[in-house]
Amino acid sequence: MMRKTSVILLSAATGAALTLFVTQPRAVFMGSSARAATADTYRQLNLFGDVFERVRSDYVEKPDDTKLIESAISGMLTGLDPHSSYMDAKSFRDMQVQTRGEFGGLGIEVTMEDGLIKVVSPIDDTPASRAGIMANDIITNLDDEAVQGLTLNQAVEKMRGPVNTKIKLKIIRKGQDNPIDVTLVRDNIRVRSVRARVEQDDIAYIRITTFNEQTTEGLKREIGNLSNQIGDKLKGYIIDLRNNPGGLLEEAVTVSDSFLEKGEIVSTRGRNAEETQRRTAHAGDLTKGKPVIVLINGGSASASEIVAGALQDHKRATIVGTRSFGKGSVQTIIPLGSGNGALRLTTARYYTPSGKSIQAKGIVPDIEVLQDVPDELKSRTDTKGEASLRGHLKNDGDEKTGSQSYVPPDAKDDKALKLAGDLLHGIKNSASAAPTPGGDNKAATDKPKAAN
Template identity: 95%
Template sequence: MMRKTSVILLSAATGAALTLFVTQPRAVLMGSSARAATSDTYRQLNLFGDVFERVRSDYVEKPDDSKLIESAISGMLSGLDPHSSYMDAKSFRDMQVQTRGEFGGLGIEVTMEDGLIKVVSPIDDTPASKAGIMANDIITMLDDEAVQGLTLNQAVEKMRGPVNTKIKLKIIRKGQDNPIDVTLVRDNIRVRSVRARVEADDIAYIRITTFNEQTTEGLKKEVANLQSQIGDKLKGYIIDLRNNPGGLLEEAVTVSDSFLERGEIVSTRGRNAEETQRRTAHPGDLTKGKPVIVLINGGSASASEIVAGALQDHKRATLVGTRSFGKGSVQTIIPLGSGNGALRLTTARYYTPSGKSIQAKGIVPDIEVLQDVPDELKARTDTKGEASLRGHLKTNDGDEKTGSQSYVPPDAKDDKALKMADDLLHGIKSTSSAPPAAPSDKAAVDKPANNKAAN
């Protein structure tokens, strides 16, 4: 059988998802036994037809036929595993916007507070920042419509829209006696999935929050900026993947490739052997062989685990933190035609370069570091993990692991994992489990592989 696929966006859902997008239908050749089984299956669909007609004719109120069909499809997919699902047309569009990493909007990060929209921060060089919108501003009106009563998602949807269209905001600002009216023109906004800072004067700290279409370019930009700021005294890099739920398979591959010179990055294996695909690194280490520490925890899932697993298997990085989420499957997005939404279907498992599946197990860090959690948060800081999800794919060897700490202190000075990473890069502490130096020509798991994965 053949299937042509290309990478597409996917929003972070339960543990997030790695996604491929089917662009051409599957061609299937069936023998007589397969045809018989298919025929029997379609005969069983008569039962669904009978139930559907009975509901339409006898339910106490006239049902919406399209809603009945959507609910039936949703039930069929959700019964497979936690990551297979049906998306209606709106959900499909929202997914594409979120993981594309760009949209028509104003350029402000917001939250809901007391029923009103509070600005967390304006994004640099966007309509909001140019208009002087400030952190902690309270938005009370959107185009003369009160925000009170709207959900956060509804308010965000109203602020987004086609590029070059206008929207009027009424803002309450601390220290100002009267509300401020601001008219903004929407522009193309790129969501920053990569943020960085200089740590301890000589360490490059890079936080990746999700894997969207902008992630690899964002990583390259931040690495270049940090190299310029720190100069020759640069000790190494800390890549923070904690509570990163995943995203695009292609971005996980290219981010991993940024730190590797050669070797396999990941393989994906479907139900049939001919569907196995392997992705390999290309020469060129973005960090020029400097030591790398990767921070993970119970909220690091999917694409995050691909990056962590690849760098750990190649001994290119030392992993610090707690065991990752354990989502080792790949989802394919199958559009159902104009206006009909799409299927999100689990079609493969993925394996790290050493051939390990992390499904329902997660990746164990080289150095485990548990955070000091405030008493009032202790009941809410552990992520249960993939193995705790009802209907999850079982691990191949039966050794499932559940539960891992996912708390990250809001103040960096209280972050024990970050402190461990600093100490490792400064040579205050050391470990032999995974030397962070760049791999030699005899790097571990340097397997030949083809590049027929979607790209």
């Protein structure tokens, strides 16, 4: 029996893969109108064939047939929405490596904006972060070659390469009059997606930078380590998801499950009602009901928003910071056979337990905290968000753009972190109308919406 194997992912930037599942082809019976539509489609495909042959025969230089086909496929997918794309065989292999949390390159999360490469965020302890690459930087040239005209995957491929080799980046940064030239040395990037430390002697601080295959295990390990280290005086947990661009759906589900005893975590809804899937929590809160504060900002996207939305709707955590990015769609990685790469195709929207779609709106924090931004950075501390991306999926109601994404490099200047600590210590805050951290663990009462 024929079967089609797909891989699903969530990410605002270059993505990593996740849960495997199998679908079987459905029998389709067409009426006259469907047959007419199919006939029109085949006429359009004949037009494509005519154009392809004319380019092959008449273009000023002999074109590469493979590149022509790949460019056509890429154009078809990128015309759908900002997160659908074609990956050639090498890009597909690279994505699989990145999903595992280890790859060669610069350590930088990027997206495409107006034909240029925009930095979403540098990964901690990588050549990019050590060289001072910052979120919202625009990369215009790679080794003196303009990135204009390259696809996102092509640009990423150029930034990757053998360890200890150099690459020069030309960067445009708001607030800087002239472009900045930065030379980086490629390294073996091991993405440590979970980092932790003790705050104020009695608070467990855990930062999750991305959602790859190692994230949940890393979270479990750090919860155990900090619990043993702090002991009975542990006041609660701060989970920092700021500037986390997302990653694997399965990891977002299992991370959320780590704090929940029961209830829905997320639902995904495709074009057809029968494609709706609901993911629910299992008994066993790893934090044993301790209060939880989740920090988000304009750079928190996709899988990060699933975690924040699930814990917020269940009143399991207080969400502190600024509105998140607003990427409420799911991408499926569909392999195209040996050596043919894969499609990264948007196949569903996801909804929080209360039935909300955060697409182009984001997660609104229970307590908004704006950071004090240095004067030289004030012109570029907002992330435009999903709603600003050309061709994004629309949502009902008012879409939201612009949210602060600045995180002070020194923890003592971090107002959101300080407020989180105050909340866990029981210090009253006049701005707080939030649910009590570690609340009753019940979901909001809004019923889920019908599938779109």
